[in-house]
Amino acid sequence: MASSSERAGRKGLPKKQAGGDTEGKTRRVVVDPVTRIEGHLRIEAETDAQGNITRASSSGTMVRGIEVILKGRDPRDAWAFTQRFCGVCTVVHSIASVRAVEYALGYVIPQNAQHIRNLMIAAQFVHDHVMHFYHLHALDWVDIVSALKADPAATAKLQTTLSAWPNNSAEYFRSTQQKLKGFVEGGQLGIFTNGYWGHPAYKLPPEVNLLAVTHYLEALAWQRDVVKIHAIFGGKNPHPNFVVGGAPCAISETAHATAVTPDNLRFVGEMIGKMRSFVDQVYLPDTLAIAGYYKDWASRGEGVGNFLSFGEFPRGVGAAERTTLRIPPGVILNRDLSKVMSVDFEDPTEIQEFVAHSWYDYSAGKQTGLHPYDGETNLNYTGPTPPYEQLDVDQSYSWIKSPRWKGLPMEVGPLARVLILYASGDRATRGLVDHSLGRLDLPVSALFSTLGRIAARTLETKLIADEMSGMYDALIARIASGDLATFNDLLFDPSTWPKQARGVGVMEAPRGALAHWVTIEDRRIANYQAVVPSTWNAGPRDTAGREGPYEAALRGHRLHDPAKPIEILRTIHSFDPCLACAVHVVDPHGEELVRVNVL
Amino acid sequence: MSSSDARPSIYDDLKRQGVSRRSFISYCTYMASLLALPPSAAQAIADTLTNKSRPSVIWLSVQECTGCSESLLRSFEPTLEGLIFDQFSLDYHHVLQAAAGIAAERARDQAIERNFGKYVLIIDGGIPTGRSGVLSTTGGKSGVELIRAAARGAALIVAVGSCAAYGGIPAAAPNPTNSGGALDALRDLIDQGAVTAPIINAPGCPPVPEVMTGVIVYFLTYGKSPPLDDLSRPIPFFGRTVHDDCPRLPFFDQGLFAKTFDDEGARRGYCLKDLGCKGPTTFNACTTVKWNQKTSFPMLSGHGCLGCAQPKFWDREGGFYGKLF
DSSP, X not given: OOHHHHTOOSSSSOHHHHBOGGGTSOEEEEXXXXXXXXXXXXXXXXXXXXXXXEEEEEEEOBXXXXXXXXXXXXXXXXXXXXXXXXXXXXXXXXXXHHHHHHHHHTOOOOHHHHHHHHHHHHHHHHHHHXXXXXXXXXXXXXXXXXXXXXXXXXHHHHHHHHOOOSOOOHHHHHHHHHHHHHHHHTTOOGGGTTOOTTOTTOOOOHHHHHHHHHHHHHHHHHHHHHTHHHHHHHSSSSSOOOBTTXXXXXBOSSTTSSSBOHHHHHHHHHHHHHHHHHIIIIIHHHHHHHHTTOGGGGGSOOOSSOEEEOOEEESSOGGGGGTSEEEOOXXXXXXXXXXOBOOOTTOTTTEEEEOTTBSEEOTTOTTOEEOGGGOOOEEEEOSOOSSOSOOOTTSOOBSSOEEEETTBOOBOSHHHHHHHHHHTTOHHHHHHHHHHHHHHTOOGGGGSSHHHHHHHHHHHHHHHHHHHHHHHHHHHHHHHTTOOOOBOOTTTSGGGSOXXXXXXXXXXXXXXXXXXXXXXXXXXXXXXXXXXXXXXXHOOOOTTOOOOHHHHHHTTOBOSOTTSOHHHHHHHHHTOOBHHHHOOOOOTTSOOOOEEOOO | OOOGGGSOBHHHHHHHTXXXXXXXXXXXXXXXXXXXXXXXXXXXXXXXXXXXXXXXXXXXXXXXXXXXXXXXXXXXXXXHHHIIIIIOEEEEOTTTOSSOHHHHHHHHHHXXXXXTTXXXXXXXXXXXXXXXXXXXXXXXXXXXXXXXXXXXXXXXXXXXXXXXXXXXXXXXXXOTTOEEOHXXXXXXXXXXXXXXXXXXXXXXXXXXXXXXXXXXXXXXXXXXXXXXXXXXXXXXXXXXXXXXXXXXXXXXXXXXXXXXXXXXXXXXXXXXXXXXXXXXXXXXXTTTTOBTTTTBOTTTTTOOOOOTTSTTGGGOTTTTTSOOO
């Protein structure tokens, strides 16, 4: 019946320690797989007799070792390898990689290439955040079965009050409802099988559920279209192409010679318009409408209260790249919005990774922390033999490491960026945040929550979608002025490189702060290390026992029914987990032996 | 749920959802042309979809990056929503599944049980085997064991992406997690006769979405796999190199090559051989089916082909920018 009894420790922990509700003490609720995310995430939560989570443990259960694979390769190829960290974040690891190599070599890219990269990154943000909201997160808040009971005329009326979105007729919503009804009556529910439909945690009235389900389907069609921006500049999506030294797509002034023709550039502008109108007229109003029914989630799920951003969208190139960022880098500690501290990516005492509870060893001992330039990783699996019921969360329990800034856990992602923009006095952000909170009648402190994280993601999507028009205009103006340069050939030949070089490529990915550190020796990769957003957010406890953000956010949640842990999903999904990114491996000393100690 | 015959047919579902017979037939015609079938095949596809209930599709991921699933989400003909509402019953896919944990695992196990012998199993990601099986687990079970259990009841197995086909990026040197493709993970079961389903490799990093959907529609129609080459790839999609149909081919024939990514030649669409293009040795549908509703494909957007549908393309001598010849 309840998941805890089915998961009672057959291997891993002894059954007694797993507890059980019959004994009225603690019990362990396991959610694995956490679905509607990228990758393999497992949550183990201990609850008291009332169902309150007293301790949560976050575990990444898959490893590939791509950074081991990178050693000895041509640094110009690295972007393609790191891109395959993740097919959802399909742009960001390529950008971080080419930036790291360019930084190491002092390689300046043309201004057009910077505009093109910015457009591709921004398109990734808008595409990714909308898909996260509708396809990965909505079903935690939206009951599709309830949508069958809606009066389509009421949904139509609601739509007209929310925005000027043209798909607003009763007939339109009725046809979606019919489609859904046919699907449900057919008896093959597919991906919707065994959902928690009818759970009392679902609060939306049927007409709002129908609205959201309709937009779930619309967003599927929208995302296929707008992502064509990546196909034009990068040849395809997922996994568009990039190049160290610029952008790979030459600008063609004649039709058909390359994909970047006057016609296709006009089409890019059209797609930006399509992105902006969907964000303004569907995503943003839906977020606020749905949030209004879930204001109790504005006071739970906070996490660690520390926030980190690396900054994004450089307007300039070369030395100006880090001084012309639209989203600023910085750190907010302990919810204090009066102060944004600066970050040094190369100071060995600032960013460090710990493995006290991860399945890795460090040569100086499992309790030490290492800066990514000195990072090392020896896989050492000490978990239970599959099939297992529980992990021993007092020992190592994850393939994710625990990154820390000056020893402290940090939340990264939309909420961190919006808070740092807000704290820095960014006018557009302040306007959006204050207006939205006003609409919901919530204070600024409501941002430190599950709902705040969701709202921040939507608000920054609007900010970035609006910025895209400026990026686009800047690119078009340069091309119109006769500047067609997209690539700098000066340092592409490795024989022009110094014997040794090292650099860091930093950026903001949709899920948060991302950096790649590369060391180049004799034109080959000597060391490669990535510290990625979901590592910051999903990592396990550190040497000092401090929880990672997922773990801290879940503590205190009350589970209505441990067999249907929708409360856990709501908060975990609010971070938008990406596990393939989070788990990475490097060993600079050539000992990339996988040791598997099965208990 | 005991008999699939009691279920409405795919076309019944489509009708109920207001899809016209005309657009249904035009879809079937498009599918037939994608699969390089004669025009008469469109009728066979239409007849099959008219009479069959939606088959169960179970998608299992091991060492994946989710790029293959994302690629499926970009499919235009048919669309993902078209697939899951009208053609397949996508009974398990962890990126899209509404339920999580136990409830999701139960949905997967029930689909296997109820459709044993009849479902399509799709696998993405490399598969660490042997003692390395612990390096990828779901619900406390190793990925390789989940794959092996599900493979026994499959009517068709499609290994999507170069990872599931050949091991892909996790299997790139030095293959630190002892990863391989689906055929490697299932070899002994195939030899013992415990796995009898045809296994199709649909490589690419990621695969062209219409390649993934095309092989399933072919199977639904004809009850067998399309003709495969010696790497188990469907010949309709992998019978030619991307070079054979590249619009830059006339420049190759004239000996006109771009020397950098934005020189005059690059802007005129000259051949990318000197910038490392692996098109002449890469069998895939990028230049015929193209990407993102025929918006572009890698060479049109100025970067050479990485060779991503070929085995061991990550470990090719000279890297992505070394010349083939």
